[in-house]
Amino acid sequence: MEHSKHYDIAIVGYGPTGVTLANLLLKQGLSVLVIEREANILQLPRAIRFDAECMRVFQTIGITEQLLQEIAPGPGMKFQDANGELLITWERPVVKGNQQWSSAYRIHQPDLEKVLRDHIADHPLLDLKLRHDVYKVDQSSESCSIYYEDLSKGTLHQAQAKFVIGCDGARSLIRRLIGTTFDDLNLHSQWLVVDFIANEKENDLGDYSIQYCDPKRPMSYIKGTGQRRRWEIMVMPEDDVKSLTHDEKIWSLLEDYIQPEQATIERAAIYTFHALLAKNWVKDRLIIAGDAAHQTPPFMGQGMAAGIRDAANLAWKLKQVIQDQQDISLIQSYFTERYSHVSEFIQGAVQFGKIIQNYCEDAEFQVQTAKLKNFITPIPKLGAGFYRPEHHQAGFISPQFLFENQKLSDDLVGYQFALVTRDASILTGSELQHLQAEYAGQMTVLAANAAIADWLQTEQAVAAIIRPDRYIFGFAQDRDSLIQLLEHAGIAMFAQV
The missing domain is CATH 3.40.30.120 (Glutaredoxin)
Structure with missing residues (x-):
């Protein structure tokens, strides 16, 4: 076994949350070990939205110039019933708001990850271990010993880090080592997710995402970057799940909207959408972020964005504890602040999910829908933590100010x-x-x-x-x-x- 090298932070997982966190830690002069199972960025489409607050994080990192070549503003979402009647309009203005960015952007996740990885590819404080897998972590009062395997060679390695951050997804090892369970927000449903590459720009349903609240077959349409289109189709009790991902079945389900000669199926997979929050995100020097800490249905487009917010909240606190001798209790505020914040978005996604899946069958959901007719994106306040609560606006995201010389x-x-x-x-x-x-x-x-x-x-x-x-x-x-x-x-x- 190769024995200990010493780092400030070890990050397990190098998806959007892990790579954002690595960028922010390195920006502050911390040494970072990243351990990632996969050899390369997974090229399949996954997350396709982020918001203005995430764009400010990317601005802080210094990648907006490159990112603007990969993204496009998205105007919002409409909900309609089985007869095509408009139920809810969720506008997300493409003009720049008080954060100096558009409300929402479309992205192809592999493109975002590549820009973030390339930005720190040659950083002297980064030690990146691709095709490596963590199997054990021991904690002491001052640091962690992290044990991992080189999957390409079968060799075992050990390193030391002051903190270990699990950005290792829904099946997180670090979450299991923390020993936490979940708060379940009560939405679990299977959906067929199909990503297309359209042949012509005309083969889409416009810039707005559309939620089809049809009890016979709830569906979602989302326009991605370029020619990318996504359909999410709810799995119904009578469906043969094994055949749902077959091309002929997909085309028959979507025959009213898109034809085989108009697009190519890039990916089709069945997912179970969950609404889960880990009850504890921090145990001494073990911390979780992103999907390891929370899982949301996609109906508000906040899954990846929540992980990016986690990274932005956590990175400066780690620096304060490691370099500026702040008390380690500051790290606990990461959990209390972010738990409350992300919970509001997940609850919103659950509410939308239940409306999409139950509208026209349940009068209660029709009443809820009427109340949300002109929905405005929530701006949650942080949970209790490291801010002064005396003023009602403390704990909220601040505006970004434009100076006379056009500097932000x-x-x-x-x-x-x-x-x-x-x-x-x-x-x-x-x-x-x-x-x-x-x-x-x-x-x-x-x-x-x-x-x-x-x-x-x-x-x-x-x-x-x-x-x-x-x-x-x-x-x-x-x-x-x-x-x-x-x-x-x-x-x-x-x-x-």
Whole structure:
């Protein structure tokens, strides 16, 4: 057995969550070991949506220029009944909103993963082990011993890491080692998922996704990037599951919408959609993220996005504990904050799933549908954690500010805390110098502009601190409350002034 190399973080799994987390950790100067079973990126289509908040994460990583060549904004979703009557409209504006990105984007998952992997392919702090498999992890008070096999050679290896992060999917080994069970949000149904490559651009049903709430055969249509089209078809009790993935059966199910001469079937598979939340995501130095921690039906397009949010929430906290000597209890806030946030999206997906599957059969679902007629994407608040709850907007995602030179605030800040004010005199020159010198790499002080001033005035505050993941840490109404806010964030204002 090859014995221990030492790393700050070991990541198990190199899908979208794992590779996003690796990018953010490396950006902060942490050493990272990645262990992944597969030799290459799986080229089949899987996730096909992410949102503006995810785009801000990719902006922080520094890949938006490459990514914009692979993605397209998506306008939203419509629900209709068996007679074609419109039930629900879910608009997702393609114009840029207050996060300075469109509400939703289409993506081919392998393209996204390639851009993320290529960005750190030659990073000196990354040790990437493809075709390797973890079989054991031991914990001590200071670190973890991680044991893994080189599947191509059959050799065994060991490494040390301060934390092990399981981004290893629905069957996660790291989740099993944590020893947690699931909260079940009560939606389990089988669906046939079929991905097509259309021959002509005209062979689609428009830019909107469509949910067909037909009790005889609920279905979903989703337009992907380029010529990609997806149909999700609910498996009914009378179906012969073994024959559902056969080409002739697929074409017969979709004969009203698409013909064999119009497209090529790229993939057909039967999935069981689940709504599950692991009850615990952190046990000492073992942590889970992405599908290892939560599984959602696809009806809100939030599966991959939730894992990317996990990575953005977790990476800076790991850096604070490892490099900045923050208490390890900070890591527990990752679980409490993200559990509540992702739960709201999964509950929304369950509600939509039950409407799609039960509309016209149950009066209760017709009432629910009427209430959701003009649905607006929720913006959940974090669960209790590392922010000051006194202000009602603390714990929510912050806006991104556009400066007069067309610079975006996230680019100016980087992956660290930001202090924004609408009154430059609230701190003295020596105090500002202290912040910029003593906490370089931890906090950026943004010069006030009109957008920042308007936002703070609306929130009846003179200043705010925004966390590295762009969530609002807290607001200050005057100089004294700003000093207290900085101290709560771990910034010792007068230590060297």
